[in-house]
Amino acid sequence: MSEESFDLVIRGQRVLAAAGTAPREVGVRLGKIAAIEPLGSGLHGADVIELADDECLLPGLVDTHVHVNEPGRTDWEGFASATRAAAAGGVTTIIDMPLNSIPPTTTVDGLKLKRAAAEDQAFVDVGFWGGAVPGNKTDLRPLHDEGVFGFKCFLLPSGVDEFPQLDAGELEADLAELKSFDALMIVHAEDSRTIDRAPHAGGPEYAKFLASRPRGAENEAIAEVIERARRTGARAHILHLSSSDALPLIASAKRDGVRLTVETCPHYLTLTAEEIPDGATAFKCCPPIREASNRELLWKGLQDGTIDCIVSDHSPSTLDLKDLENGDFAVAWGGVSSLQLGLSLIWTEARHRGIPLEQVVSWLSRKPAALARLTNKGQLAPGYDADFCIFAPDGTFVVDVTRLKHKNPITPYDGKALSGVVRRTFLRGQEIDGRTPRGRLLRRGGT
Structure with a gap:
């Protein structure tokens, strides 16, 4: 084998490939993983990286729930800042949500404007969700043919006027349409009527805000999604599950063969x-961050497979929209900024629970890639894109919001001590340098 057999070779004691973690050498050619061999095989490359003793080689992470907000609300976030943050957290692929940008991605023209905004400033690979809103049923197939990964809808007001909610009948009609070309509907599942009957959220008390978005609103909406997916046979996905009460209903639907997947968030x-x-x-x-007992049940839902994957729901805004001066939960924009921190956040919790890396x-990584049917992402295996994260699982750091890469310096994790440090990130065999x-x-279906 010649010295130039591979463009890059990475060697280490802990390489997390599809068959598990072991001492391995990984050879990269033309941006793809071309070989995975036992450590000591002597693969040669133009560049060779030897992992440190405390480092693991992981597949690049896949985050299918990111609000980039460009064009139109680029002061909230943008493709350059969002993808730098993603790369700093070991994320090599994001899929951008269709709302909070202006225009939203509810037409082919809107998608083209989004792509034009992202062109030449993305540090990681970027895909796009389409949007399903009242009146755009005829736009769904053209958006699908233009390459969106599926369609997002809301069952209550989205928070921005240009992306209105679907009612249950519209949801079913759109699901039936998507079934005809096997597209995925991803759903913000909270029931507006239940929330309308809940107490008002005004003021700085978190308990009041929590009471204003009860678990029942999620449970009701998820039941609606399951019933409409059952009737149509379409694929449906529940976004950002926070109510553990819904887990038995979800598990039952999955056992019945409803084509349902579910995510939760750090x-x-x-x-x-x-x-x-x-x-x-x-x-x-x-939906809101709930009680400790609820959190424990979400972890159980992940471990038993009821919940499929973890994604960020990175939903940033400017500082003024968070109403920091008054701290009024009714007024503040709802969204957590965490795109750069997901791996360390989840690893910090998981290792305390005895859950392996x-x-x-x-x-x-693997499960979000499967959700979006990204067949060349999410695993360290021959033929896959050479997207890597070099991770030190025993390293520690304290979150400093001023050093995060996303645009606006606010996150609930500021000052939090975390385990696991992302040291380097590679996209198709090239290190992401942020420049x-x-x-x-x-x-x-492809690039």
Whole structure:
């Protein structure tokens, strides 16, 4: 084998490939994983990286729930800042949500504007969800043909006027349409009528805000999604599950053959309502962070397979929209900024629970890739993109919001001590340096 057989070779004692973690050598050619051999095989490359004793080689993470907000609300976030943050956290692929940008991605023209905004400033690979809103049923197939990975809808007001909610009948009609070309509907499942009957959220008390978004609102909406997915045979996905009460219903639907998948997010797995100070609107998100007992049941739902994957729901905003001066939970924008921190957040919790790193990486990489049908992402295996994260699982750091890469310096994790440090991130065999954007814009079924 010649010295130039591979563009890059990475060697280490802990390489997390599809068959598990072992001492291995990985050879990269033309941006793809071309060989995985036992350590000591002597693969040669133009560049060779020897992992330190405390480092693991992981597949790049896949985050299918990111609000980039560009164009239109680029002061909230943008493709350059969001993808730098992703890379700093070991994330090599994101899929951008169709709302909070102006225009939303509810038409092919909107998708083209989004792609034009992302072109030449993405540091990781970027795909796009389409949006399902009242009146755009005829836009769904053209968006699908243009390469969106599926369609997002809300069952209550989204928070932005340009992305209105579907009612149950519209949801079923759109699901039936998506079934005809086997597309995925991803759903923000909270029931607006239940929330309308709940107490008002006004003021700085977190307990009041929590009471204003009860578990029953999620449970009701999830039941609706399951019933409509059952009737149509379409694929449906529950976004950002926070109510553990819904787990038995979800498990039952899956056993019945309903084509249902479910995600949750780091904030629901690492934070608890009991520890949120009054007025701390950095913690506001919808559905909300719930009690410690609820958190424990979400972890059980992950471990038994009821919940499929973990994604960030990175939903940033400007500082003024968080109403930091008054700390009013009714006024503040709902969204948690965590795109850069997901692996360390989940690993910090998982290791205390005896959950191995391989399982964490599956939830954060392989499973989200499978959700989006990204067949060349999410695993360290021959033929896959050479997207890597070099991770030191025993390293520690304290979150400093001023050093995070996303645009606005606010996160509920500021000052939190975490385990696990992302040291380097590679996209198709090239290290992401934060200066040269090499990310590609992905289309469903290929680039």
